[in-house]
Amino acid sequence: MTLQLKEVGFTYSRGTSFEYEALGGVSICLEPGDMTLVLGPTGSGKSTLLRVIAGLLRPIDGSIEMDGIRVDAPLLEQGSGLGLVFQNPEYQLFAETVLQDVAFGPMNMGYSREDASRLARHALESVGLPPDDFGPRSPFAMSGGEARRVALAGILAMKPRFLLLDEPTAALDATGRARVRSILQEVSAECGLLVATHDVEEFLGIASQVLILDQGRVVFCGTPEALIRDPAPFFEAGTQPPEILRTQLLAKANGIDVGEFSLDPGTVAVRLLAARSASRRGTTP
């Protein structure tokens, strides 16, 4: 099962004075088991890309294919198994209880009440909210982190094969962000994930593919390892790499040879100290 974008482009308000091109020539391929990050400055087209893939916006150029077959509105396509999690998804919670809210999706897919409830309980379990405890509660009486996970469970209960997430960790505290990350890491074993995020430092370590957008164009598409080795595309896109990478770049520019870049503070500290003493030895007569 693959989801493929070929040279996809999108322009808002075409034919009006508000017209502007938000995406152009974007090609990517998603498969279950992958986690693809979409990075780029605000306004670079991340959310537009997610909406185009979901079929909420129809691409003006290019095509979207599932297993080689062209689809117009993937989210609506029967059996496409595509899920979309918007920014602040907890705003969409609406039911009286958490269990009803999470079961709403499967019910709409035609599952019986029992099956929907079973899927909902399983989904709540997988986001770390034990259904016996959280199921009967009101979705409006939860902390921000809990509400975010209920919203995620509502999508996971529909067993998506592809999941598009827009800023899934925004406005969460450190504990909440770590929880959501580990949930997504688990989900990605069976599901193709596309994550638009600004938490670059935290997601780079668990992603399998990275896409960097600038003004709707792809400036980088490759592995996180390649991007860590050479963070130049961040600058090309008018943004910056995580501060720990920028520190190593700056050290290198100042003649401190840190060798290969890393995201791990321990590793970086050891390399910086070694390089520092080497350069001092070199300069002392």
Add this chain to the structure above:
Amino acid sequence: MIRVTEVDFRYSVPGRNVISGLTLNIHRGEILAVLGANGSGKSTLALLLNGILRPTAGRVEIDGLLTTEAANVSRIRSLVGMVLQSPDDQIVATVVEEDVAFGPENLGLEPDEIRVRVDAALNAVGLTGLERREPHLLSGGQKQRLAIAGILALQPAFLVLDEPTSMLDPSGRRDVLGIVEELRGQGHGIVHITHHIEDIATADRVLVLAEGAAVFCGPPVEFLQQNRLLESWGLAVPAVGSLAARLRDRGVPVPVTAMTAETIVSAL
């Protein structure tokens, strides 16, 4: 000055205190960063500061005006500007510049003055050039900037910013922090609620809330020395902070507040 004195707040009676026993002063010309886990009471505190919520017990005064006195409300609202967590909750117009003009228009200002304020506010947040864009076509980060511009145009003495950078990339975050610093320089008092510990580097004081109570209030340097407590407060130091701490342990003179590449590399 904003003076918060022994404030308790709960949303329903009976119910638990969302804010309990909080005492705090916020001065003009200072940045107070507020940290805390989700549900610790940060956003509730924000709403108490301009009288949207009123304390269950204790007092909140802005330049001596009690928020519980109905007669003070409009004066307080013009003194304390509020940028809410989700920009979608406070964008009202269908065109960017009209959204920024909404506040000044309601103050009854002259059109020329409104034009000046709108342009200055959009320029301050880096949205110049997007005056005629429809707000719903802006990105999440651009909407956050627009929400800030809408409040800047009102020229309040105090600004309360509830996670103004949650949808911004690192450069966008730095820009907003720059705006905040500039506002401090112009004499505004700023309450900056955030989940990003990096953001406190420019703050004068840091307040940490846990279950509605102040568990720490002091300068950033002292805050960062509490590294053993951070986790219990639901906070995490970014990788660059942890790198700085490791280098410091090995004798490199990296300042305690070092959160940027520049401060670390210059200490090497």
